[in-house]
Amino acid sequence: MGAPGSGKGTHTPSILRARGITNPPISVSQLLQTPECKELINQGQMISDRYVIELILHAMLDCDPTVGVLVDGFPRTDIQVEALKLLHDRMTELRREYWDTDRRDQYPRPVFRICVLYVDEEISVQRQLSRGRMIREHNVEVKKTGQGVLWDERVTDNDESLIRERYSIFKAHYGSLLKLSKMFPFHLINATGSIKEVLQIILKEFEYQSSLELDSDTFDSISHIPVATKIGIHARQDLISRLEHYQDIEPDMLHKAIKFIDDNVIPQVHRHSISGHANVRTEEPLMGEENFAAIVMDVLSERGYHVSFDRRLHHVPIRIDLKTGKIELETHHIYLLTVEYPKHYIRALEQKFN
Known part of the structure; x- marks a missing residue:
């Protein structure tokens, strides 16, 4: 996840390689490329949480569960954060329930890792305007020469008021993202540097956190002991x-x-x-x-x-x-x-x- 223009799409291929993920990434913005959603997005509005969650769950069911998947742009709201936590809890319960059965492999241990790329508003605005200019220049060249493929133009990359509206939505829900730091391995990345500098920070963070994770056998051996924070739930x-x-x-x-x-x-x-x-x-x-x-x-x-x-x-x-x-x-x-x-x-x- 991250601010608009923070480089999520740019760094996705490198993260996939670093983590050995072969499933295609699930991009929320791509899932929402329906005419109805496009109209709301182009107005700088948000799509309902229920619809977003439903789309993501269906997309995840089409993935190979043994190699993981990268989800770009989720969660963004308090409701989506709670849905993600419920999903992790339910997957953990199923893993524990079927651990000693021949169906154990059908319920892999869930390991969720959160990475948030952050840039301030002015950098976000300038990057998106620059991206819009680059895409327009590219498309003009393609049309003139007849060579190459046209790139999709985003309305939000050409209108500064819409760009700032997108950033204000991100900022309004930033607190929701920080709640995830108490639930999962969490990385808050300063993405204001160059592409190379930011990528080095991301990979270094991931490498460090990997050393702290329990292997599956150890996790399964102790997972029946209730987590302290859940004791008081009921x-x-x-x-x-x-x-x-x-x-x-x-x-x-x-x-x-x-x-x-x-x-x-x-x-x-x-x-x-x-x-x-x-x-x-x-x-x-x-x-x-x-x-x-x-x-x-x-x-x-x-x-x-x-x-x-x-x-x-x-x-x-x-x-x-x-x-x-x-x-x-x-x-x-x-x-x-x-x-x-x-x-x-x-x-x-x-x-x-x-």
Whole structure:
């Protein structure tokens, strides 16, 4: 991806060679060469996300999945970014699902790499105007001599106002592109130099990132372990389901857990409200019951507290046999709840003393 006039088309053949990609590149601008789309594009307008995504998915299905494919000009919007992430997640799930079956090879591991070429607006405008002049001069020569092939002329290469409109659209969606840096190997390339200089930067970036990628066997071996960022995706819904289950099936236990929180946890939370951290130690026998402790933690979690739970044994001497020296111990079960919550900053006091 990149700004208009940043050289995406120019560098595509070199990237294909460097990555060993033999599938023809999928160019969004080429996919949109229908009369209806051309009219909108020539006006500097965007095509709907749904239509763009549908075209790209159909184009990808026609590719050899074993060698990869370069997609030029996608994604450009927040919706397209989310669609790309969903595609990667689904491909990963299918790979994991069929890993131990004879259909494993039909579901290759998805490896998405993002490269964004960036130039500022004035360079973008000048490059596109220059490209338009070059294409017009070429076509004039072809028509005059009857030799050669006419090149397609873009309306947007001849009208500065449309060129600036295209750049403003790119800039408006630039934040969407940067979101990809948190999801995939990401390269932001300064494309203001010469073609040779920019190509060297691209290839160097790709070579470095390749050394950081796991091979497929290693990836498959650890892929069943949930990614940390996904652990909480369904946790909220599961929590609500459990609380509703407690209310329907174990209402007495739920009410006892709530009373325990009211009597033992909340007073400590209020006492330590500035620190945002409270430790609650108790010998309440009910906390020894797995289900009761789980209900207490779920209720606190639903109210926005981060809770961890620990059990400890405490041995207290109660009797000594003076003849044998044997010490009789009484075992106490100590339960520890660690409760975390947002700190309270007393800004008025800070301002007063500063």
